[in-house]
Amino acid sequence: MTDHTTLRQEIEAEQRHLDRVYTRLAQLRRSAELAEKDGYQLARVGNFGALVERDAMVFHAARRRHTLDAEHEGLVFGRLDLRSGQVLHIGRLGVRGEHAEPLVIDWRAPAAAAFYQATAADPRNVVRRRVISSTGERVTRIEDDLLDPAAAPDGMRVVGDGALLATLSRTTGRGMRDIVATIQREQDEAIRSPAGGVTMVSGGPGTGKTAVALHRAAYLLYSDRNRFAGGGVLVVGPSAVFVEYIASVLPSLGENAATLQSLGSMFDGVTASRTDPAAVAAIKGSLRMRQVLERAARDQVPDAPGELRLLYRGELLRLTAAELETIRTRALPPGARRNEVRRAGFDGIFHALWSQVQRLRVGRLPDQRTFEDEIAERSEFRDFLRAWWPRLHPRHVLAWLARPERLRRYTAGLLSNAEFRLLADAYRTMGTDRFSVGDVAMLDELDNLLGRPAQPARRKRDPYQLIGGVREVTTYADRQRASRAGRDGERPSDYREYAHVVVDESQDVSPMQWRMLGRRGRLASWTVVGDPAQTAWTGDPAELSRARNKALGRRPRHEFTLSTNYRNSAEIFAVAARAIREVFPDLPLPVAVRSTGVQPVELTVPAADLPEAVREATTKLLAEVEGTVGVIAPVPRLAEIVDWLATTTDPRLQVVDTMQAKGMEYDGVVLVAPAQIRADSAAGGRTLYVALSRATQRLTTIDEM
Numbered sequence: 001m002t003d004h005t006t007l008r009q010e011i012e013a014e015q016r017h018l019d020r021v022y023t024r025l026a027q028l029r030r031s032a033e034l035a036e037k038d039g040y041q042l043a044r045v046g047n048f049g050a051l052v053e054r055d056a057m058v059f060h061a062a063r064r065r066h067t068l069d070a071e072h073e074g075l076v077f078g079r080l081d082l083r084s085g086q087v088l089h090i091g092r093l094g095v096r097g098e099h100a101e102p103l104v105i106d107w108r109a110p111a112a113a114a115f116y117q118a119t120a121a122d123p124r125n126v127v128r129r130r131v132i133s134s135t136g137e138r139v140t141r142i143e144d145d146l147l148d149p150a151a152a153p154d155g156m157r158v159v160g161d162g163a164l165l166a167t168l169s170r171t172t173g174r175g176m177r178d179i180v181a182t183i184q185r186e187q188d189e190a191i192r193s194p195a196g197g198v199t200m201v202s203g204g205p206g207t208g209k210t211a212v213a214l215h216r217a218a219y220l221l222y223s224d225r226n227r228f229a230g231g232g233v234l235v236v237g238p239s240a241v242f243v244e245y246i247a248s249v250l251p252s253l254g255e256n257a258a259t260l261q262s263l264g265s266m267f268d269g270v271t272a273s274r275t276d277p278a279a280v281a282a283i284k285g286s287l288r289m290r291q292v293l294e295r296a297a298r299d300q301v302p303d304a305p306g307e308l309r310l311l312y313r314g315e316l317l318r319l320t321a322a323e324l325e326t327i328r329t330r331a332l333p334p335g336a337r338r339n340e341v342r343r344a345g346f347d348g349i350f351h352a353l354w355s356q357v358q359r360l361r362v363g364r365l366p367d368q369r370t371f372e373d374e375i376a377e378r379s380e381f382r383d384f385l386r387a388w389w390p391r392l393h394p395r396h397v398l399a400w401l402a403r404p405e406r407l408r409r410y411t412a413g414l415l416s417n418a419e420f421r422l423l424a425d426a427y428r429t430m431g432t433d434r435f436s437v438g439d440v441a442m443l444d445e446l447d448n449l450l451g452r453p454a455q456p457a458r459r460k461r462d463p464y465q466l467i468g469g470v471r472e473v474t475t476y477a478d479r480q481r482a483s484r485a486g487r488d489g490e491r492p493s494d495y496r497e498y499a500h501v502v503v504d505e506s507q508d509v510s511p512m513q514w515r516m517l518g519r520r521g522r523l524a525s526w527t528v529v530g531d532p533a534q535t536a537w538t539g540d541p542a543e544l545s546r547a548r549n550k551a552l553g554r555r556p557r558h559e560f561t562l563s564t565n566y567r568n569s570a571e572i573f574a575v576a577a578r579a580i581r582e583v584f585p586d587l588p589l590p591v592a593v594r595s596t597g598v599q600p601v602e603l604t605v606p607a608a609d610l611p612e613a614v615r616e617a618t619t620k621l622l623a624e625v626e627g628t629v630g631v632i633a634p635v636p637r638l639a640e641i642v643d644w645l646a647t648t649t650d651p652r653l654q655v656v657d658t659m660q661a662k663g664m665e666y667d668g669v670v671l672v673a674p675a676q677i678r679a680d681s682a683a684g685g686r687t688l689y690v691a692l693s694r695a696t697q698r699l700t701t702i703d704e705m
C-alpha cells in the first residue's frame with residue numbers, strides 16, 4: 001500500500017502537468033478559431049487563388065478546432081519514465097508546447113508503443129509506467145508498474161496496485177468503452193501489426209478481440225491517414241444491437257472516418273435484424289445459393305405477357321411466346337446481367353418485328369429507323385416492353401423464391417428435398433419487407449447478378465453555390481459537409497473501395513456473407529477477429545473456409561491469439577467453460593483474471609413459473625449491479641420473453657436473443673432456458689457458451705422442469 005501523502009504528492013504533480021496541457025489546448029483552440037476566421041477574410045480578396053487557399057485554411061483550422069473541441073475525458077492517461085531520465089506523457093491526442101516540445105504523445109505514435117509493450121522481462125528502456133485516471137480535468141488516481149527497479153533513480157515513487165484490475169472492476173455502460181489506457185502487450189502487437197495484408201486475431205470470450213479490432217482501426221487511421229481515411233474503413237459487426245454497442249468507441253478514440261455496419265444492413269435500403277433458425281441460416285448462407293440465385297436471375301418475370309400483338313398499317317404483327325423466349329435468351333447470354341442488357345432484348349424485338357413487316361410486304365414501308373421510331377411512339381408497345389423485360393430490383397427476384405414451383409426449379413439438383421422444404425417454409429411466411437439477416441447477402445448477390453442499368457452521366461452535386469461565377473461556400477456547415485463527402489464518411493451507398501475492412505465476430509460470417517464482404521474489400525487490407533468455438537454456423541466448414549479464403553485473397557496473413565479473458569469473473573467463466581468442454585473437451589481456454597467471490601445462480605423452475613422467475617431474477621440483478629443487465633432468450637422465444645418484461649422500464653435492461661447477444665457484454669445476465677438453447681441446433685452447445693460468457697459480475701440461469 002502506498003501512504004497517503006506520497007499518493008497525494010504524486011497526484012498533484014500529475015495535476016500540474018495536466019493543467020499545463022489544458023492551458024495549451026485552450027491557446028491552440030483560440031488560434032485555430034482565428035485561423036478559421038482569417039480564412040474567411042481571405043475570401044474578400046475575391047480572386048480564385050485566394051478562395052482555394054481560404055478553403056484549405058478553413059478546412060484545416062476547422063478540423064483542428066473540432067478535434068480540440070471533442071470531449072477529452074482522460075485526455076492524458078499515461079506516463080513513461082525512461083532510463084535516460086526523459087518523461088513522456090501519453091494521451092488520446094498529440095499536443096506540443098509553445099516551443100514545439102511534446103506535452104502529450106498520441107497513443108498511436110511510435111514513441112508511445114513502449115507504454116503498451118514494455119514488461120518487467122523486457123522493459124524497453126522504461127523504468128516506470130504510470131496509468132493516470134482523471135474525471136474531467138481532475139486527476140483522480142495513479143497506478144504504477146516498476147518495470148526496471150535496478151534503473152530506478154533515487155526517490156522514484158511507485159504508487160497504486162494495478163491499473164488493469166482497477167479498470168476491469170468498473171461498471172458496464174450501454175456502450176463499449178475504449179481500453180486505450182490499459183491495452184495489454186499481446187493486444188498491442190495485434191493493434192500495431194502491419195497495415196497491409198490480413199491481420200487475424202483469435203481468442204476466447206472476453207479476450208478483447210473487439211477492443212483490439214476497433215483500436216486497430218483508430219491506429220491505422222492515425223498511421224496513414226491519407227490512405228485509410230481517403231479510402232475509408234469499413235467495420236462490420238454481427239447485429240444492429242452490437243453495432244450500437246460499439247458505435248461510441250471510435251469517436252472516443254478520436255476517429256470518425258470509419259463506417260460501421262451490421263451484416264443485416266449492408267445492402268442499401270434494407271435493415272434486417274431477424275435471424276433464421278440455424279438450419280435455414282445454413283442453407284441461405286451456403287454457396288449453393290449462388291447457383292440458385294443465378295437461375296432465378298435469368299428466369300422470366302412471373303406475369304410477363306404471353307405474346308406480342310401489334311397492328312401496324314393494317315397488318316397484325318405477332319411474336320409468339322416461344323419467339324419471345326428465344327429473343328430473350330439470345331439477349332441474355334450466360335454471365336450477362338439482365339438489367340444491363342435490356343437494350344439488347346429490345347433490339348431483338350425491333351429486329352424481329354422489322355423482319356416480319358418485310359415478310360408481310362406492308363405497303364409504303366419506311367426505312368428501318370423510321371419504322372422503329374414509329375412503333376416506339378406507341379404507348380401499348382412501350383408498356384409491353386416494360387412488362388416483358390422490366391428493370392428488376394433484387395428484392396423482386398428474392399420474392400420469387402416464395403413461389404414453391406419456382407423455388408423447386410431453382411433448387412433442383414442443388415438442395416435436398418428436406419432443404420427445399422425448410423427453405424420453402426421460411427419463404428412462405430416472408431413478406432417482401434421482412435428480410436432476415438441471411439437474406440441480405442442474397443440481395444447483394446442478386447444485385448451483382450442483375451447489374452444496374454447504365455445511367456446517363458449525372459453531374460456531381462455541387463456542394464458549393466455559384467455566385468458571380470465563383471464557387472462560394474455559404475456556411476461553415478456546407479464547407480464541413482463538402483470536405484467530408486468522399487473523404488471521411490458520406491460515401492455512395494454502394495461504395496466498394498474501402499481501404500480497410502474490419503470483420504468482428506467473423507466466426508459467424510457465412511460463405512454467402514463472405515462474398516458480400518469480399519465485394520467491398522477488393523482493394524482493402526483486412527482485420528478479421530473471431531473465435532471458432534463461438535460459431536453458430538452449422539453448414540459445411542470446408543465451404544466456409546473456402547469462401548473466407550476467396551474474400552481475403554492471397555494477401556499475407558499475420559496471426560495473433562489472445563489468451564486472457566478480461567470480461568467475466570473467474571466464477572462466471574468457469575460455468576461457460578464447463579459448457580464448451582462438453583463440445584470441445586481439449587479446447588485451450590483463456591484465463592479469467594478477476595475473481596468476485598460471487599457464484600453464478602443456477603435455477604430450475606416449473607414451466608408455468610418461468611415468467612415470474614425471469615421477472616424476479618431480473619429485478620434482483622438490476623438492484624445488485626450498477627450497470628447494465630441483459631436478459632438472453634432462445635431465438636424462437638424472444639418476443640414472448642420481451643412481453644414478460646414489458647413492465648420493467650429500467651433503461652439499463654436489454655432483452656436480446658442468443659444471436660443478438662454475440663459480442664455483447666452486461667454486468668448482470670439472466671439466461672433463460674439454457675437447455676433449450678443447447679438443444680436448439682447442432683451449434684447449440686457453442687451458442688450456449690456465447691450466452692454464458694456475456695456477464696462481468698452476476699449470472700443467473702433459469703431452466704424449466
Ligand SMILES: Nc1ncnc2c1ncn2[C@@H]1O[C@H](COP(=O)(O)OP(=O)(O)OP(=O)(O)O)[C@@H](O)[C@H]1O
Pocket residue numbers: 164167168177178179182183184187203204205206207208209210211212531566567662663664665693
Ligand atoms: N486491456 C484491457 N484493459 C481493460 N479492459 C479490457 C482490456 N481488454 C479487454 N477489455 C475489456 O474486456 C471486455 C471484453 O472485450 P471484448 O468485447 O473486446 O472481447 P471479445 O474478445 O471481443 O469477446 P467475445 O468474443 O466474447 O465477443 C470489454 O469490456 C473490454 O473493454
